[in-house]
Structures are given as structure tokens and as C-alpha cells.
Amino acid sequence: MNWLPYYRGDGLRREVEIAPPPPWRTFPRKSQHAQYRPPAGMTDAVNAALHLRRPLLITGPAGSGKSTVIDQVAHELGLGDVLRWHITSRSTLGEALYRYDALGRIHAQNVGNLRGGDESRQDDIAPFLQLGPLGTALLPTDRPRALLIDEIDKSDPDLPSDLLDVLESGEYEIPELVRYREPKVRVRLWASRDTHEIDRGSVKCTEFPFIVLTSNGDRDFPPAFLRRCIRFTMPRLGADALTDIVSAHLGEASDARAAELIGQFAARISQGEHLAVDQLLNAIALLTAPDGPDGAQAEQLRTLLLRELARD
Incomplete structure (x- = not known):
């Protein structure tokens, strides 16, 4: 038979019923934790990374399931929603830690001055700050958060090296808050409406996050970066x-x-x-x-x- 269920290319308008989507193409997108099948050796690599508090670097071809394992780990261990940082050649460590809308703050101050409002309210920095995915993952917490750093091999060559200090120390500073007049400021989290109080611009994790980095194998990484990771290569x-x-x-x-x-x-x-x-x-x-x-x-x-x- 000829399969012509929808579009026929004849320019005629018709009402057609489109079949339900396959399970992996339903929206809003759902976690695939129940469907994921880890390859041999993956569970040991995950458990080693969890036990040693080291990032897990998974290398394999596109579409091999590298990024799905973190959904299953987060579900099984109750680590909450997975934070996601999708890497491009323009990605920087700074944007992964926090984003500051300086121009938006200046505009709000100017508007407030024109309206003659309370000067202290006009200078409120909180609405113009948001933690990035890595910055949110490093917040103090009773249980580690789960963070996916997807396609790290697409990054600028310096980014893996830039990550080293943060991955080793588990802390960072927000200079805008270090200099701010108020010692404590509540800042929005990544992909959430929740906020967290940051004291004097300093963030120090109490539970190192479970971090999965994926790579398609398109480039090599510095030895100093590799030695800080648990590495797993997806088998055929x-x-x-x-x-x-x-x-x-x-x-x-x-x-x-x-x-x-x-x-x-x-x-x-x-x-x-x-x-x-x-x-x-x-x-x-x-x-x-x-x-x-x-x-x-x-x-x-x-x-x-x-x-x-x-x-x-």
C-alpha cells in the first residue's frame, strides 16, 4: 500500500488526524529515566564518580545515550531536577556560574530617579542577578545536585582549564555582591523561581554535585582536566x-x-x-x-x- 496519511503534495486542504507521537517525542519533554539501559561498566563508573566526588566524563558518538544516564541517576537517588549546561563555542565559565544584567539595573535606576522613588529600592541588585547551572549546582545543600555539562568538546579550548579551579575548590565569588552595600542578597536559581541567600558574594558547596560531562570525542583535553574526572567511553x-x-x-x-x-x-x-x-x-x-x-x-x-x- 501507499503510505499517505498526512501531507500529499497536491495543494488540497483536508482535515487529517495525526497519530500520537512516539514516547520519546511527547511534550512537555519527560525524563527518560525508566527507559534508559546503561551499557556494561556504566554503573561502576557512575558509582565511582559519586563515591569520589569527581565529575564523570562520558565519551561516545552522538545519539549513543551519553546524556540520559544523569536523568536515571537523579531519579534513583532523589537528586532533584537535572541542571543542564549546553556548551557552544561561545560558552564561558562566568555565565555558567551567574549572569548579571548590568544594563537592566542601570535602566531601572534611571527610571526610578525620574519618578523620584526610594533611592535604596532603585539600587536593589537582586532582580538583575541569576545563578547559572554550575553556580546553582554548587550551592550549599544536604544532598548533591545533578548537573549535565553537555558536549564539552564543543567549547572554546580554554574552558576545560577554566573549570579546574571551581571543580577542585567547589566554591566561587560573585564580585558584584562582594562590593554590594548589603551583606546578604537573595538570588534566583537556574531554571527555577526559587532563590537562595548569598552572604558577602561567596558561594561554597557542602555536597559536591554529581556532574556528567559528555563529549563526542572530537578533541583531546588537557591531562590536568582528565585526571580530575572519572572517564567512561560508550561501547558499541x-x-x-x-x-x-x-x-x-x-x-x-x-x-x-x-x-x-x-x-x-x-x-x-x-x-x-x-x-x-x-x-x-x-x-x-x-x-x-x-x-x-x-x-x-x-x-x-x-x-x-x-x-x-x-x-x-
């Missing part, structure tokens, strides 16, 4: 591990077509092709659906969904 997934992952997301992968796709996917990975697990999930969800495509159309869609990531 075989057919059995892939079947377990597919079953966790879609139910038992007993369909013959699903087993065939898993076998082909595992073979391609073993040959060194760069493929992501979510590509396999997408292909199985679409190609094994009861009203899904078949024949030449199914083959075209399989090629479309399982294109090698390292090629155009």
Missing part, C-alpha cells in the same frame, strides 16, 4: 543491547521487521558507521506500524531515517 552496541533499548521504549521487539532493522543497524555500527539510537527508534516506530509503509516506499523511508551521520 550489539543486537542484544539494541533490542533491550527498543523494548524499553516501544515494548517487546518481537516483530520480524523490527528484528531485521536491529540486526542491520548493529552490523552497520560494528563496521564503524556513525548512527544514533534514536534513528533506530524512529525507523522501527514508523516502519513497523500497523498502517505503515511497505514495499519500495518502506525501503525509501528506511534509507531516509537511517542515513549515516558523518555524511551529507
Whole structure:
């Protein structure tokens, strides 16, 4: 049959019902802690990082599940919502610790002066400060927070070295608060409406956070940085591990077509092709659906969904 459930390319308006999304594409996004299947050796690496209070550096190709383990750890150990710092070439240590809107504060002061308000209220610095993901993770707490530093290999070359002092000392200063007239200021946390009182601009952690750093392996890191991390490299997934992952997301992968796709996917990975697990999930969800495509159309869609990531 021809699979034409939605868009047909004929320019005619029609009412169509779009099927429910696959579980990993529902919004608002939900944690995948229940579906995650850690590869061999991952639990030992996580427990070593937790026990030794060291960051866990996970290296592996895109889509191999590096960033999902922290959701499962945070859920199992009750570490709260995961704080996330997504790295780009422009990311800096300063923005990960805190953000200060100096221009916004100046504007508020000018507006207040024009209105003739209380001068002390016009100079309130708190509304213009917010802790970043790393800064929030290092706040004093009874239990460690969970922080994901995603794709650290995309950073400026100096960022890993800049992190060293903070990861070793577990503390930092906010200079704007060190100089502020009030010794104690409540500052907003990252990705939250909650606030925390900071005394004289100094933040010192009491429980070192559980930090997962991910890397696609696109660059090397300084030895001084590596020795401060517990390092784990994602293994290549075989057919059995892939079947377990597919079953966790879609139910038992007993369909013959699903087993065939898993076998082909595992073979391609073993040959060194760069493929992501979510590509396999997408292909199985679409190609094994009861009203899904078949024949030449199914083959075209399989090629479309399982294109090698390292090629155009």
C-alpha cells in the first residue's frame, strides 16, 4: 500500500488526524529515566564518580545515550531536577556560574530617579542577578545536585582549564555582591523561581554535585582536566543491547521487521558507521506500524531515517 496519511503534495486542504507521537517525542519533554539501559561498566563508573566526588566524563558518538544516564541517576537517588549546561563555542565559565544584567539595573535606576522613588529600592541588585547551572549546582545543600555539562568538546579550548579551579575548590565569588552595600542578597536559581541567600558574594558547596560531562570525542583535553574526572567511553552496541533499548521504549521487539532493522543497524555500527539510537527508534516506530509503509516506499523511508551521520 501507499503510505499517505498526512501531507500529499497536491495543494488540497483536508482535515487529517495525526497519530500520537512516539514516547520519546511527547511534550512537555519527560525524563527518560525508566527507559534508559546503561551499557556494561556504566554503573561502576557512575558509582565511582559519586563515591569520589569527581565529575564523570562520558565519551561516545552522538545519539549513543551519553546524556540520559544523569536523568536515571537523579531519579534513583532523589537528586532533584537535572541542571543542564549546553556548551557552544561561545560558552564561558562566568555565565555558567551567574549572569548579571548590568544594563537592566542601570535602566531601572534611571527610571526610578525620574519618578523620584526610594533611592535604596532603585539600587536593589537582586532582580538583575541569576545563578547559572554550575553556580546553582554548587550551592550549599544536604544532598548533591545533578548537573549535565553537555558536549564539552564543543567549547572554546580554554574552558576545560577554566573549570579546574571551581571543580577542585567547589566554591566561587560573585564580585558584584562582594562590593554590594548589603551583606546578604537573595538570588534566583537556574531554571527555577526559587532563590537562595548569598552572604558577602561567596558561594561554597557542602555536597559536591554529581556532574556528567559528555563529549563526542572530537578533541583531546588537557591531562590536568582528565585526571580530575572519572572517564567512561560508550561501547558499541550489539543486537542484544539494541533490542533491550527498543523494548524499553516501544515494548517487546518481537516483530520480524523490527528484528531485521536491529540486526542491520548493529552490523552497520560494528563496521564503524556513525548512527544514533534514536534513528533506530524512529525507523522501527514508523516502519513497523500497523498502517505503515511497505514495499519500495518502506525501503525509501528506511534509507531516509537511517542515513549515516558523518555524511551529507
